[in-house]
Amino acid sequence: MERHDAIVIGGGLNGLTAAACLARAGASVLVLDRNSALGGAAACGEVAPGFRVARYGLGLAAMPQRLVTGLELHKHGLRFRRLDPGVTLLPDGRHHASYRDGVIHRRELQRFSAKDADAWTRFRRDMLAAASKLRPVLEKPMRDPSRRSLATYRWLRDLADRFASLDTQEFHELTRIWTLSCAEFLDGYFESDAVKARFASSALGGSTLGPFSPTGARFLIAPFMEEHEGASGGAPAALLPIGGPEAIAGALVSVILAHGGQVRREAEVTDVLVRDARARGVVLANGEEIHARAIISDLDLKRSFLTLFPWKALPDGFVEKIGRFRMRGVTAKVNLALEAAPEFPAVPAGCPALAGGIRLGQTMEEMEAAFEDWRDGIPPSAPIVDALVPTIADPSLAPAGKHVMSIAVHYVPETLHDGPWTDERKAALTDLVIARLSERSPGLAERIHAVETLVPPDIENDIGLTSGDLNQGELTLDQLFFNRPMAGISGYATPIRDFYLCSASAHPGPLALGGAGANAAAVVAASLGKRGG
Structure with missing residues (x-):
């Protein structure tokens, strides 16, 4: 045996x-x-022979x-x-890029609001502080308080000591980020609707909360967990495994x-x-x-x-x-094999932030409507769309001169209110996503060599994740x-x-x-x- x-x-x-x-x-x-x-x-x-892409993430x-x-x-x-962390393409034809360099990132924010450029340093400082408090909790095994043992008592004592060491201001700030909605929390820093919506959509993609849902602000911490530079830095880097x-x-x-x-x-x-x-x-x-x-x-x-x-x-x-x-599925994937690199006319040629991803910008109200549709089991009409062209930084994933595009579509219900996901409904979702991306990337549809769409039930069937x-x-x-x-x-x-x-x-x-x-x-x-x- x-x-x-x-x-x-x-x-x-x-x-x-x-x-x-x-x-x-x-x-x-x-x-x-x-x-x-x-x-x-x-x-x-x-997606097609020679075109490799992350299938689910x-x-x-x-x-x-x-x-x-x-x-x-x-x-x-x-x-x-380590990549500059992406570009948001706004409905009015503008773009908002994020950069690791603090000076360049604040200059980019200044195009939308001088006040927001100044507020970035305070926002980054507070996110780094919140991450520093959360990091030790994530790095150690969690103890079960119901299992009485000396190790559990030590863990509870250490937890109590950690909270007792916080001064009044730190405790106040932690309370705010763990209780407020994304929208309300960001209002305390920024004035530009485009800037606030960009941060909210980045934080909430893949979650089961909307921008106005209480406790959603805590998702803003996640990108800062591996950041160790000071408050003068820029946006957290996007990490692409080669x-x-x-x-x-x-x-x-x-x-x-x-x-x-x-x-x-x-x-x-x-x-x-x-x-x-x-x-x-x-x-x-x-x-x-x-x-x-x-x-x-x-x-x-x-x-x-x-x-x-x-x-x-x-x-x-x-x-x-x-x-x-x-457990509830909230994300679908659309994977594309492309004959040529997609073009984004709104973004300056050679913009390094494109390698870190592309997000289709929305208002807070549009994101909230998409969240409500997901909650009610309605097929998405304006979901959060995140895309990555990993072959910009890693050409090994596709044949020479060709590309792949990985697209995460958020607020996609696992179960629809009026029936299951059918091939026709999946095709409609695919067409919707490609059409929305094509508005910002003319000619994208003509570049598509092959396409794969996975909704939450497909993800469940493929890799055994309940509800996808x-x-x-x-x-x-x-x-x-x-x-x-x-x-x-x-x-x-x-x-x-x-x-x-x-x-x-x-x-x-x-x-x-x-x-x-x-x-x-x-x-x-x-x-x-x-x-x-």
């Missing part, structure tokens, strides 16, 4: 990170994934530097390009193999073996049994329990609690920190002994790429008596 210290179910970036950390800690690790392409939501695919990836450095991913071929997001998966696999671990593709786990109330191993679709001391799931919360266990093996009431964990939810659980405050995924299992261990959760359904969710995997690995390594993940 094949045995390992740990089996990781699912080869998404969290699962691979957990396996890499455990392998480096000296554990014998086996990763099992049902697909042929690893990476989960970060997987790449071909946009293609940018800000993995915490501590993980890149700690796992020595650079030694395994991983490279990033070779696409699958390059991160490839580097993690290389780490796993280099430390004696194993990775098996097209190996679907159908059941977790439970004996004496402990997880003992897994069963594959072909009937093969593999045993391990610890089983770690990179599947979302619902699939981890509702598909891998007989429900009678779970504690009383647990199935109902899992059912209340909210790329966040693996809504990022509302009641599903974050020690409530993620829910009270009682926020510390990666679960009611089934030796069965752990390492997916984005666990803390810190998608707020730190690979963070849940690294944190879960630390907990599992301790249980195995290893020297740490």
Whole structure:
């Protein structure tokens, strides 16, 4: 009988990170994934022969530097390009570019408002301060307050000390950013509607909140999590992994193999073996049994329990609690293979910010209407549209002289109020997105060689994310920190002994790429008596 210290179910970036950390800690690790392409939501695919694109995400990836450095991913071929973070194309024909250089970025803001250019330094200062308070919480394993232990009491004490160290002004500012809507929070800094809408659309894309929803302002912090320069800097850089997001998966696999671990593709786990109330191993679709001391799931919360266990093996009431964990698809993907580079006449030739992405600008009211349509299950008429042409910075993703375009379409319902997604409705969504982009990029439609559209049900079917939810659980405050995924299992261990959760359904969710995997690995390594993940 094949045995390992740990089996990781699912080869998404969290699962691979957990396996890499455990392998480096000296554990014998086996990763099992049902697909042929690893990476989960970060997987790449071909739109047409030779045209590779991130199939489900946009293609940018800000993995915490501590993980890149700690796992020595650079030694395994991983490279990033730091890009100016994109251009917003406004309905009136203007554009708003974002630059990493603080002087240039403020000069760009000055085209819209001198006051906003001055306000940028204060805004960046406050975002950096908020990020510095959030970062330590994301970097460490979350403790479950309901599990009484000396380690839990220490964690609670440290948390209390952290809050007690805040002065009155810091506490006031943190309260504002964690309670206000994007719109209300941004009103405290900027006067230009175009500038405020640009920041709001960047923050809210992929979330289940609108610009006027309370608590939405906290999403403004995310781009600043890996920023370490002072308040005089510009907009946070966009990080493009060379070779696409699958390059991160490839580097993690290389780490796993280099430390004696194993990775098996097209190996679907159908059941977790439970004996004496402990997880003992897994069963594959072909009937093969593999045993391990610890089983770690990179599947979302619902699939981890509702598909891998007989429900009678779970504690009383647990199935109902899992059912209340909210997962809702909100993003569709349109992937294009292009015969030539798209052109954007509103943007000056050679603008470096184009490499960091293109966003179709909207007003706050238009974004709110799109959010309300999503909430009501209405097919989108004016969704948030983010596009990336990764071949501007990484020509290896397409044949010479050709390009790919990755388009994330936000506020797309998983389920429509009047029926399912059909081929006709998907085609209508594709036509809508291409038409809107063509308004700002004349001739785009004529450059298209091939197109692929994936709505949330397609994403669920392809990579097994419940409801096509790329966040693996809504990022509302009641599903974050020690409530993620829910009270009682926020510390990666679960009611089934030796069965752990390492997916984005666990803390810190998608707020730190690979963070849940690294944190879960630390907990599992301790249980195995290893020297740490």
